[in-house]
Amino acid sequence: MTALVIAEHDNATLKPATLNAIAAAAKLGADVHVLIAGHHAQGAADAARLVDGVTKVLLADGAALADGLAENVAAQVLAVAAPYDSIVFPATAYGRNIAPRVAIGLDVAQISDIISVESPDTFTRPIYAGNAIATVQATDAKKVITVRATGFDAASATGGSAGIEAITAIADSGKSIFVKREIAKNDRPELTSAKVIVSGGRGVGSGENYHKVLEPLADKLGAALGASRAAVDAGFVPNDYQVGQTGKIVAPELYIAVGISGAIQHLAGMKDSKVIVAINKDAEAPIFGVADYGLVGDLNEIVPELVKQLG
Numbered sequence: 670m671t672a673l674v675i676a677e678h679d680n681a682t683l684k685p686a687t688l689n690a691i692a693a694a695a696k697l698g699a700d701v702h703v704l705i706a707g708h709h710a711q712g713a714a715d716a717a718r719l720v721d722g723v724t725k726v727l728l729a730d731g732a733a734l735a736d737g738l739a740e741n742v743a744a745q746v747l748a749v750a751a752p753y754d755s756i757v758f759p760a761t762a763y764g765r766n767i768a769p770r771v772a773i774g775l776d777v778a779q780i781s782d783i784i785s786v787e788s789p790d791t792f793t794r795p796i797y798a799g800n801a802i803a804t805v806q807a808t809d810a811k812k813v814i815t816v817r818a819t820g821f822d823a824a825s826a827t828g829g830s831a832g833i834e835a836i837t838a839i840a841d842s843g844k845s846i847f848v849k850r851e852i853a854k855n856d857r858p859e860l861t862s863a864k865v866i867v868s869g870g871r872g873v874g875s876g877e878n879y880h881k882v883l884e885p886l887a888d889k890l891g892a893a894l895g896a897s898r899a900a901v902d903a904g905f906v907p908n909d910y911q912v913g914q915t916g917k918i919v920a921p922e923l924y925i926a927v928g929i930s931g932a933i934q935h936l937a938g939m940k941d942s943k944v945i946v947a948i949n950k951d952a953e954a955p956i957f958g959v960a961d962y963g964l965v966g967d968l969n970e971i972v973p974e975l976v977k978q979l980g
């Protein structure tokens with residue numbers, strides 16, 4: 670049994686969710702190989718070879734793979750897929766963009782968003798916005814799997830010593846072109862791997878108030894900032910802040926929900942957090958149903974007071 674993990678990377682380093690995908694692949698009881706499809710990507714390959722549990726790194730280095738275009742990366746995966754029993758992706762925007770193209774290329778059903786490996790062909794995955802967990806058994810000989818990062822502890826980034834095999838990079842498919850990348854500059858931890866998240870909802874009132882009230886708390890705690898969809902839709906913050914069913918799935922050690930009602934679609938993205946603190950002026954707000962600690966009151970008073978108490 671050998672599994673191939675498709676690494677998400679920026680050519681120099683691995684994105685954190687790749688380590689969770691590697692941990693999931695190891696649970697398949699398989700030898701774990703990692704594909705780095707990129708350009709000038711030796712740095713990412715060097716990082717992958719050191720990950721605990723990885724036994725081989727395939728490095729496809731070519732201009733067509735520079736920007737991670739899904740059409741080209743999927744073609745690269747299909748070019749090397751033959752010997753593998755499982756092809757494993759992180760269930761991030763990157764992995765979700767490529768996995769279906771690979772599944773259709775192999776004529777197999779994709780197994781999406783797994784949160785556990787019960788056996789090499791049986792997995793659990795959340796359905797109905799996380800309100801039920803389905804156990805699915807895959808009968809296809811080759812399995813194309815996306816892994817929800819919060820379901821698996823990350824593999825250690827060190828401890829491995831795999832070899833790197835350079836493979837032929839595919840030519841450009843010509844189906845898409847890279848236009849530009851706009852990267853939000855942010856000194857804070859990445860939302861999906863942050864240990865602490867301060868998240869604001871419609872209740873914070875405005876973008877200006879969001880920054881004024883929440884940033885000092887996030888600064889004190891070294892936290893990432895998140896938001897509800899209502900806060901994003903109202904333009905308080907960009908949409909990459911969104912936590913929830915149609916946003917990011919997070920499971921930090923501490924999630925502080927400020928002025929968030931706790932709609933089911935928001936809970937779907939954060940209810941696996943270890944400790945949840947809710948600050949809301951409505952004592953009946955559903956967020957208190959999942960909160961470990963609740964503060965009922967005006968966020969404009971409570972949050973600055975909290976910052977003061979934190980010293």
Ligand SMILES: Cc1cc2nc3c(=O)[nH]c(=O)nc-3n(C[C@H](O)[C@H](O)[C@H](O)COP(=O)(O)OP(=O)(O)OC[C@H]3O[C@@H](n4cnc5c(N)ncnc54)[C@H](O)[C@@H]3O)c2cc1C
Pocket residue numbers: 869870871872873896897898899900911912913914915916917927928929930931932933934935938948949950951954966967968969
């Ligand atoms: C298909 C679909 C997908 C969706 N995906 C997502 C998703 O991914 N993520 C997501 O978040 N939502 C998602 N939603 C939207 C979701 O249903 C809710 O509308 C949204 O989560 C509500 O955001 P909110 O809690 O910020 O706003 P509201 O529900 O309006 O709640 C605001 C809260 O702030 C409190 N408040 C107001 N003023 C104060 C104050 N001064 N002090 C303290 N508390 C105060 C209020 O009591 C209230 O509880 C989705 C909806 C659909 C239909």
